[in-house]
Amino acid sequence: MEKDLIERSNYSSEIPVYQIPGGVHPTEHKTQSNSQAIAKLPLADELVINLKGQAGNRTLPVVAIGDKVLKGQVIAESDGVFSSFYHAPSSGLIKAIEQRPIAHPSGLTDLCVVLETDGADKWCELTPAGDPSSLSRQEILSRIFESGIVGLGGASFPSHIKLQRQQGIDSLILNAAECEPYITCDDRLLQEHSEQVLLGAKIVASLYSNNSEPGSELGIIIGIEDNKPKAIDALIQARDKLKFQNIKLAVVPTKYPSGGEKQLIQLVTGKQVPQGGLPADLGIVMHNVATCFAIYEAFYLGKPLIDRLVTLTGEVCLNKGNYRIPIGTPIEHLRKASQVESECTAIMGGPMMGFEILDKQAGIVKASNCIIFKSAQTLTQAAELPCIRCGACMDACPASLLPQQLYWHAKADEFEKTEDYNLFDCIECGACAYVCPSNIPLVQYYRYAKSNIRDQKIEKAKSDKARERHEARLERIERVKREKAEKHKKAAEARRKAAEAAGQTDAKKAAVAAALARVNKKKAQASQETDDNTTNQATDNHSKDESS
Amino acid sequence: MNILSSPFDKKPNSVIELMLWVIGATLPGLLVLVYFFGIGVIVNVIIASITALACEALILKLRNRPVLPILFDGSALLTAWLIGLALPPLLPWWMTVVGTAFAIIFAKHVYGGLGNNLFNPAMVAYVLLLISFPVQMTAWLPPVELAQNPVGVADTFAYIFTGANLSGQDLNYARLGVDGFTMATPLDHVKTELSQGFRIAEINQNPMLAGFSGVGWFWVNLAFLVGGLVLMIRKVIGWQLPAGALLGIFLTSFLFYGIDTDHYLSPLFHTFAGATMLGAFFIATDPVTASTTPKGRWIFGFGIGAITIIIRTFGGYPDAIAFAVLIMNMAVPMIDYYTRPKVYGHNKINSANKSEAKHAE
Numbered sequence: 001m002e003k004d005l006i007e008r009s010n011y012s013s014e015i016p017v018y019q020i021p022g023g024v025h026p027t028e029h030k031t032q033s034n035s036q037a038i039a040k041l042p043l044a045d046e047l048v049i050n051l052k053g054q055a056g057n058r059t060l061p062v063v064a065i066g067d068k069v070l071k072g073q074v075i076a077e078s079d080g081v082f083s084s085f086y087h088a089p090s091s092g093l094i095k096a097i098e099q100r101p102i103a104h105p106s107g108l109t110d111l112c113v114v115l116e117t118d119g120a121d122k123w124c125e126l127t128p129a130g131d132p133s134s135l136s137r138q139e140i141l142s143r144i145f146e147s148g149i150v151g152l153g154g155a156s157f158p159s160h161i162k163l164q165r166q167q168g169i170d171s172l173i174l175n176a177a178e179c180e181p182y183i184t185c186d187d188r189l190l191q192e193h194s195e196q197v198l199l200g201a202k203i204v205a206s207l208y209s210n211n212s213e214p215g216s217e218l219g220i221i222i223g224i225e226d227n228k229p230k231a232i233d234a235l236i237q238a239r240d241k242l243k244f245q246n247i248k249l250a251v252v253p254t255k256y257p258s259g260g261e262k263q264l265i266q267l268v269t270g271k272q273v274p275q276g277g278l279p280a281d282l283g284i285v286m287h288n289v290a291t292c293f294a295i296y297e298a299f300y301l302g303k304p305l306i307d308r309l310v311t312l313t314g315e316v317c318l319n320k321g322n323y324r325i326p327i328g329t330p331i332e333h334l335r336k337a338s339q340v341e342s343e344c345t346a347i348m349g350g351p352m353m354g355f356e357i358l359d360k361q362a363g364i365v366k367a368s369n370c371i372i373f374k375s376a377q378t379l380t381q382a383a384e385l386p387c388i389r390c391g392a393c394m395d396a397c398p399a400s401l402l403p404q405q406l407y408w409h410a411k412a413d414e415f416e417k418t419e420d421y422n423l424f425d426c427i428e429c430g431a432c433a434y435v436c437p438s439n440i441p442l443v444q445y446y447r448y449a450k451s452n453i454r455d456q457k458i459e460k461a462k463s464d465k466a467r468e469r470h471e472a473r474l475e476r477i478e479r480v481k482r483e484k485a486e487k488h489k490k491a492a493e494a495r496r497k498a499a500e501a502a503g504q505t506d507a508k509k510a511a512v513a514a515a516l517a518r519v520n521k522k523k524a525q526a527s528q529e530t531d532d533n534t535t536n537q538a539t540d541n542h543s544k545d546e547s548s
Numbered sequence: 549m550n551i552l553s554s555p556f557d558k559k560p561n562s563v564i565e566l567m568l569w570v571i572g573a574t575l576p577g578l579l580v581l582v583y584f585f586g587i588g589v590i591v592n593v594i595i596a597s598i599t600a601l602a603c604e605a606l607i608l609k610l611r612n613r614p615v616l617p618i619l620f621d622g623s624a625l626l627t628a629w630l631i632g633l634a635l636p637p638l639l640p641w642w643m644t645v646v647g648t649a650f651a652i653i654f655a656k657h658v659y660g661g662l663g664n665n666l667f668n669p670a671m672v673a674y675v676l677l678l679i680s681f682p683v684q685m686t687a688w689l690p691p692v693e694l695a696q697n698p699v700g701v702a703d704t705f706a707y708i709f710t711g712a713n714l715s716g717q718d719l720n721y722a723r724l725g726v727d728g729f730t731m732a733t734p735l736d737h738v739k740t741e742l743s744q745g746f747r748i749a750e751i752n753q754n755p756m757l758a759g760f761s762g763v764g765w766f767w768v769n770l771a772f773l774v775g776g777l778v779l780m781i782r783k784v785i786g787w788q789l790p791a792g793a794l795l796g797i798f799l800t801s802f803l804f805y806g807i808d809t810d811h812y813l814s815p816l817f818h819t820f821a822g823a824t825m826l827g828a829f830f831i832a833t834d835p836v837t838a839s840t841t842p843k844g845r846w847i848f849g850f851g852i853g854a855i856t857i858i859i860r861t862f863g864g865y866p867d868a869i870a871f872a873v874l875i876m877n878m879a880v881p882m883i884d885y886y887t888r889p890k891v892y893g894h895n896k897i898n899s900a901n902k903s904e905a906k907h908a909e
Contacts, residue, residue, distance in 0.1 A: 026557050181557060262892060275893035351557040374556070381552055385563050385621060386663035390835035391786055394842070399892040404840060405884070422891045430555035437563045438663075444553045 007031075009229035011236070013251040015221065018270035020263050022398040023255040024431045026181045026352065028227060033313040034184035036321040038192055041337045047089055047115040047328030048363035050102045051076050059083050061113055067094045070124035072304055075113055078145070084158045085148035087304040088124075089326030092117040101359035103331070103348055103368060112363070115328065126302035132203045137166070140207055147298035148305045148366075153259075153288030154349065156367040159295070162285065169208045169218070170283040173268060174201055174292060176224040176231065177252060177259030180350025183370040185309035186289050188322040190224075190231035194238035197289045198247065200296030204287060220247045222289075223264045227254040256352060257429040261286055263398050275425060290369075310364060312338045314347075314373035328363035331371060335360060340373040347372040352430045385438035393432035393442060399425050403432035407442055410449035415456065418449045426450075567622025569784045571629050573775035574830060578633060580771040584691040584764035588637025588704045593629055595641050595708075596648045600628035603652040611657070623662050627651055630670035630830060634823065634870070635677070636688050638699070638707040638719060643681055647673035667877045668837045671870040678870070686866070687719055690731035691764035694756060696724040725756070734762030735822045736866035738813060747810040761820040769825040776829025785833040788845035793828035794819060796853020804861060818857060827852065827869035837877045843887040844880075851876045 051059045059076035063069060069088040076086035093116045100112040129135060129143055145160040153175055174197075178186040190197060205218040224232060232251060239247050250268040252258050262273050264286065271282050279286055290309060297303040307326045312319065312334060319338035331346050346357040348368055357371075364371075393403035402421055409417040426446050433442040581589045604624040608615045631648050651673035659665040678685045692698050699722050703713040712718050725731040732740065734757055741751040751757065760766040779785045797818050804812035818824065823831075832838060832852050839848035852872040859868030 024559065026555075026559070266892070272893045272895055274895075275891070277893070345552070347556055349554075352555045354554055354556065356552045356556075372556070379552055379556060382558070382562075383617065385617075386661065388563055388566075388623070388663050388835050389838075389840050390566065391840045391845075394840060394889075395786070400889040401891055402841065402884075402888060421888070422894070425891050425893060434555045434557060435559045435561070437561045437566050439558070439562070441553050443555075 007227065007229055009226045009232045009251060011232050011251055014248045015250050015268065017250055017252050018267055020258065020266050020398050021400050022396045022431060023257065024396050024434050026256055026434060029182045030184050030227065033311050033320045033322060034187050038188055038309060038322050038324060041323050041325060043090055043117050043119065043121060044329045044333040045117060046330065047117060047326060048100050048330055049086060049113045049115065049328035050110055050363060050365055051086060051113060052110050058111065059086055061097050063094045063113065065094055065097060069094060070122055072124045072126060072306060082158060082161065084150050085146055087148055087306050088115060089306040089328055090115065090117045091120050091122040101362045103357055103362040103365050105355035107358035128302040129299040132299050133206060137207055140203060143298055144295060149291065149294050149298060150366050151288055152290035152294060152308060152366060154367050154369065159291055163204065163207055165280050166208060168283050169280060169285050171219045171221060172201065172205050173264065173284055173286040174220065174222040174289050175259060175264055175286055176222055176289045177264055179225060179256045179259035180352050182313050182372050183311050183350050185311045185322050185369050187228045187231050189290055189293055189309055191234050193293055194234040195242060196296040197292045198238050198242055198244055199300065200292035202244065203295055203299055204292065221250050221268050222247060223250045223252055223268050225254045225258060226251050256431060257398055260398065260427055260429060262427065305366065308366060310368055311370040313370065315378065316340050316344050316375045317373040325364060327366060330361050330363050331357050332360040334371055335373065343376055344373045345376045345379050347374065352434065353428065382439040384440050387438055387440060390437060392435040392437065396431040396435045398429060398431060399427060401426055403442055407440065407445050410445040415449055415453050419453065423449055564620065564622045566784055567626045569782060570779060570830065571626055573779045574629060574633060576775045577768060577772035577826060580768045581633065584768065585637045585689050586699050586704055587701055588708060589633065591704060591708055592635050592637065592639060592644055593632030595644045596628035596632040597625055599645045599648040600624040600652050603649050607653060607657040621662065624652060627669045631673045633826060634670065634674050636685060638689065638704065638722065639684055640711055641708050643677055643684060647677040650676050663836055665836055668831060668834050668873050671831060671873045674870040675874060686736060687723060688733045689722060690725045694725050694731065694763055696726055697721055731756065733822065733866060734765055735860060739866050742811060748813065761817045765822065766820045769820040772825035772829060776825060779829065786845050788842060789833045789838055789849045790828040792846040792849020793832045793853045796850035797824060797857055800854040800857040812861065822867035823869045831869060831873055837880065839880050839883045841884055841887040841889060844883040847883050847887065848876050848880065851879065
C-alpha cells in the first residue's frame with residue numbers, strides 16, 4: 001500500500017480555531033503531487049470551452065465560426081446576472097460552436113465553443129488596471145465581472161455577484177483548506193504565489209474598506225489545514241514582506257470536509273451560517289485562494305481567467321503534479337500528456353465529491369481543480385449490503401444530520417420525511433458514504449430525494465398555477481354572469497322606475513287632463529256641444545307619446 | 549452504462565469486519581468462562597453457530613435472497629456467538645437449537661432480515677428459553693474451584709447431548725458445591741437469601757461470594773470489559789452505549805445501596821456481576837436494535853442499566869439484561885425521534901426568528 005508521508009505544520013493558529021462535528025480522515029494522497037513546481041503541458045490542438053457556468057446560466061458566444069481570435073479575447077458574454085465572461089484561452093481559429101460532451105456528472109452534451117489553436121499562443125492587448133487602491137467599488141466589480149472570474153474552489157459561482165453585497169460585511173475569509181484528498185493545486189499555488197494571492201485578497205478586501213472604522217481595514221482570515229506546512233510558511237513570509245498586518249492565519253486540523261464553506265466558517269469563527277442563509281448574514285464573505293490569484297492577475301496583469309491550476313494525479317498517472325492548464329483542454333489531452341494508459345477512469349474533482357468523466361473529449365472547466373486517473377479495475381463499487389444502523393454515518397456527518405434516517409426515508413420515497421430530517425442541509429460531502437460499512441452510496445440516495453422534491457415543487461407550482469388559472473376562469477365566468485344579471489336587473493329596475501315615473505306623470509297629466517276636461521266640459525257646457533271631439537283626440541295623442 | 553458515484557474512496561471497513569471484530573472481542577470473556585465453568589460454553593457456541601448458519605441459509609433461500617454473501621456477513625454468526633455465551637454451560641443441546649432458530653427465523657428474518665429487526669435476536673432467544681425452561685436456564689454450574697464434582701470434557705458432552713453424565717448422574721450432581729449444597733449464580737443466591745430475611749453482610753459469608761462479585765464472575769466481567777474497551781477504542785461500537793449502560797447500572801444500584809446497605813447490593817457488585825459487561829459492551833451495542841442518535845444512545849444504554857437493576861432488585865429474575873434490552877428496544881423509535889441532533893445552521897437564534905416570523909404571519 002502506498003504510504004503518505006504525513007507532514008503537519010507545527011505553526012500554531014493565530015486565532016482560536018473551533019470544532020466541527022463529524023468529519024473523516026481519508027488517506028490524503030497529497031505527497032504524490034505537491035512536491036513538484038507548477039509546470040505547463042504542451043498546448044492541445046483543440047480547446048473545447050463549455051459555455052455553461054456551474055451556477056446554471058449560460059454565456060452567449062460573441063464569435064462566429066471561422067473567426068480568428070487572440071489569446072484573452074472575449075468569446076462569450078454574460079447573458080444576465082448569474083453568468084460570467086469567457087475568453088479565448090489561446091490564439092487560433094473558431095472551428096465550431098456546437099453541442100459537445102461536457103465535464104459534468106450527467107455526461108450530457110452542451111453548447112461549446114471549439115477553438116483550434118494555432119500554436120502561436122499570441123495575446124491580445126492587455127490593459128492592467130493600475131493602482132487598485134485608486135479604483136472605485138464599481139470599477140473593481142466590473143473588472144472582476146469582465147475578466148470572467150468565478151469561484152475556483154468548485155462551485156464556479158460568479159465572483160462579482162458574491163461581492164455585490166456591501167452592507168454588514170466585516171471579515172473576508174480565504175479558503176485554503178483544500179480538504180479533499182489528492183488535490184494540491186491550492187497548496188502549490190500558495191507555495192509559489194502567496195504574495196499574488198494576498199494582493200488579490202487585498203483588492204477584494206478594499207471593496208468593504210469603508211465599512212470598517214476609518215483608518216482600519218477589513219480583517220482577513222486565511223483558513224488552511226495543517227497538512228500544508230510549506231504553504232503556511234510561504235503565506236507568513238508574503239504577509240511580512242507586504243506588511244499586511246491585518247491578515248490572520250487560522251490553521252485548522254486536517255479533517256475532511258473542513259474546506260466546505262459552512263464548515264470553514266464554523267472552524268474559524270465558531271458561528272453557523274443560518275439555515276437557508278448566506279455567509280454574508282454573519283458578515284462574512286469567503287473566497288478561495290485561487291480566485292484571489294485570478295483577481296490579482298486580472299488587475300495587475302490585465303489577464304482574464306483563461307487557465308487554472310489543475311492537479312493531475314492518481315495511481316496510474318506517471319506525471320503527477322500541478323499544471324497551469326488552459327480552460328477547454330480536453331481530458332484526453334491531459335491523459336496523454338501525463339502518460340496514463342488509455343484504459344483508465346478519470347475523476348474530476350476530489351475522490352469524495354468528484355465525478356467520473358464519461359467522455360474524455362470534454363474540456364476542463366473553470367471549476368476543474370483536479371483530475372484523478374485511476375485504473376478502471378480498482379474503481380468497482382462494492383455490492384450494497386443492508387444498513388445495519390451502526391450510526392457511523394451520523395458520527396461522520398459535519399452537518400449533524402441523521403444520514404441513515406434520511407437514507408431509509410429516501411429509499412422509501414417518503415420525501416416529506418426526508419425534509420423533516422433536513423435533507424436540504426446536506427452538503428453532499430460524502431463523509432457518510434465513505435464510512436458506511438455496508439457500502440451504501442448514501443449521497444446518491446440524497447441526490448435522488450432532492451431532485452424528486454425539487455421536481456415535485458416545480459410540479460406543485462405548475463399545478464397551483466393551473467388551479468389558480470382554472471379558478472380565476474370559473475370566477476370570471478361567474479363574474480360575467482353576475483354582472484350580466486346585475487346589468488339586467490339594473491336595466492329592469494330602471495325601466496320599472498321609468499315606468500313608475502311615467503305612470504306618475506301619466507296620473508298627474510291625467511289629473512291635469514281630467515281637470516282640463518272638466519274645465520273644458522264646463523266651457524263646452526257653457527259653449528254648447530261643438531268642441532267635444534277635439535278634446536278627446538288631444539288626450540289620446542298625449543298618452544301615446546308617454547308610452548313610446 | 550454504470551456510472552460510478554462519489555465518493556471514490558472508501559474507508560476500509562465492512563460489515564463482516566465489524567462483526568468479526570465483535571466476535572473476536574468476546575474471546576477473552578469466552579476463555580475466562582471456559583476456565584471457570586468448563587468447555588460447555590464452547591459447545592454451546594458451536595451448536596448455536598451451526599444452527600444459526602443453517603437457519604440463515606434456509607430462510608435466505610426461501611426469501612430468494614443471495615445466500616452466500618449474506619450468510620457470511622457475520623451477523624448470524626455473531627448472534628449465535630452471543631446466545632452461546634449467555635446460556636448455562638450444560639444446557640441440553642436442543643434448547644440451544646430451539647433458541648437460536650427462533651432468534652434467526654422469527655426475531656430477525658420475519659422482520660425483514662439484517663438491519664430491519666426491532667428486537668435483539670440473541671436476547672429474544674434468551675428470553676424465550678428462560679420463560680420456557682426456567683429450571684434448565686438457571687442451572688449454572690459452580691466455578692471449578694468450588695465444585696464438588698468438576699465436569700470433565702467427556703461428561704460435558706454427555707450432559708449436553710443426553711442430560712446425564714457418563715455414569716448416569718443428572719445435572720444436580722454436577723451442580724453440587726464443596727459445601728454439599730446445589731450452587732446457584734451469585735445474583736441468584738443473593739436473591740434467594742434476601743428473600744429469606746438475611747442481610748447482605750450475612751449473605752457475603754458464603755464462599756461463593758468471596759472475591760469481588762462472586763468467584764469467577766468478577767473475572768468473567770473483567771474479561772468482557774477488556775474486549776469491550778478494545779471495540780470502543782477501535783470505534784467498532786459507539787462508546788455512548790456501554791457508557792450509558794454502566795452508568796445506568798451504577799447509579800441506579802447506588803441509589804438503592806445508599807438507602808439501605810443491608811438489603812441492597814453494592815453498585816460495584818452489580819457492575820461486575822452476572823452478564824453486566826457482556827450486556828453493556830456486546831448486547832446493548834447491537835447497532836440494529838439500539839438507538840442511533842448521540843443522545844439516544846445514552847438514554848438507551850442508561851435505560852438498560854436502570855431496568856436491569858430494578859428487575860434484579862425487585863423482579864422475579866436474578867439477572868435481567870435480556871429483559872432490559874428488549875424493553876428498551878421497544879422504545880428506540882421514540883427515543884430516536886425525540887433526540888434528533890441539532891442540524892448545522894438551525895441554532896436557537898434562527899429558530900427564534902422563525903417562530904417570530906410564524907407568529908407574524
